[in-house]
Amino acid sequence: MMSTTGPxxxxxxxxxxxxFLKGTRCETVKCSVDKRGGTPPGMHPWKRGKFSEFGVQLRxxxxxxxxxxxxxxPFRRAFAQADKKRGPTGENLMQxxxxxxxxxxxRLGYALSRGHARQLIVHGHxxxxxxxxxxxxxxxxxxxxxxxxxxxxxxEGILALHEEGRDRPVPSWLARDVSALQGEVVRIPPxxxxxxxxxxxxxxxYCSK
Numbered sequence: 001m002m003s004t005t006g007p008x009x010x011x012x013x014x015x016x017x018x019x020f021l022k023g024t025r026c027e028t029v030k031c032s033v034d035k036r037g038g039t040p041p042g043m044h045p046w047k048r049g050k051f052s053e054f055g056v057q058l059r060x061x062x063x064x065x066x067x068x069x070x071x072x073x074p075f076r077r078a079f080a081q082a083d084k085k086r087g088p089t090g091e092n093l094m095q096x097x098x099x100x101x102x103x104x105x106x107r108l109g110y111a112l113s114r115g116h117a118r119q120l121i122v123h124g125h126x127x128x129x130x131x132x133x134x135x136x137x138x139x140x141x142x143x144x145x146x147x148x149x150x151x152x153x154x155x156e157g158i159l160a161l162h163e164e165g166r167d168r169p170v171p172s173w174l175a176r177d178v179s180a181l182q183g184e185v186v187r188i189p190p191x192x193x194x195x196x197x198x199x200x201x202x203x204x205x206y207c208s209k
Contacts, residue, residue: 054206057205061075063196063198068114068195068196079203090200090204098189101117101121101126101135101139101140104146104174104183107170108146110161111158111161127146127148129144144184147182
């Protein structure tokens with residue numbers, strides 16, 4: 001699990017696009033990427049020249065890591081698991097990241113960001129298939145259900161946050177019942193509905209070296 005104590009907006013600017021690390025703030029005029037015109041952080045950012053082939057692969061890998069909130073070791077572990085499965089490694093990797101519990105809670109609209117979803121999970125407020133889990137990296141399968149504890153204060157808070165981000169669409173591979181604060185994985189996420197459209201072939205080339 002990734003814990004960033006510095007200014008996370010610098011991470012978005014480094015990758016040249018919004019990674020939505022600050023929830024709804026990223027959709028307002030306060031977004032640093034919009035305010036600074038997409039310029040990278042640091043002094044004289046445009047004097048660094050073009051990236052090499054290795055640099056392009058590295059940036060793509062870093063973008064995916066930061067978007068899903070992973071550090072290097074968990075990311076490498078996820079890649080190794082994807083490589084062992086049948087089918088394209090890149091597709092397996094992205095599907096595994098999409099099916100992480102923290103990502104599913106966020107995409108259901110019950111958390112404003114993946115960081116917020118991880119906080120809810122670590123504090124024991126999320127139930128996976130009726131059992132409490134404190135592992136944001138827990139993988140859901142087709143038919144898996146996500147619910148929340150029955151604590152009134154927690155449920156009211158989640159509903160209030162859901163109202164704040166109620167315009168966020170829910171992907172077709174998830175089903176949501178807001179009245180019951182429940183969600184379900186209907187099917188394996190297709191490529192066109194990943195949270196992040198990345199050049200996964202570049203990531204596979206980088207991690208296979």
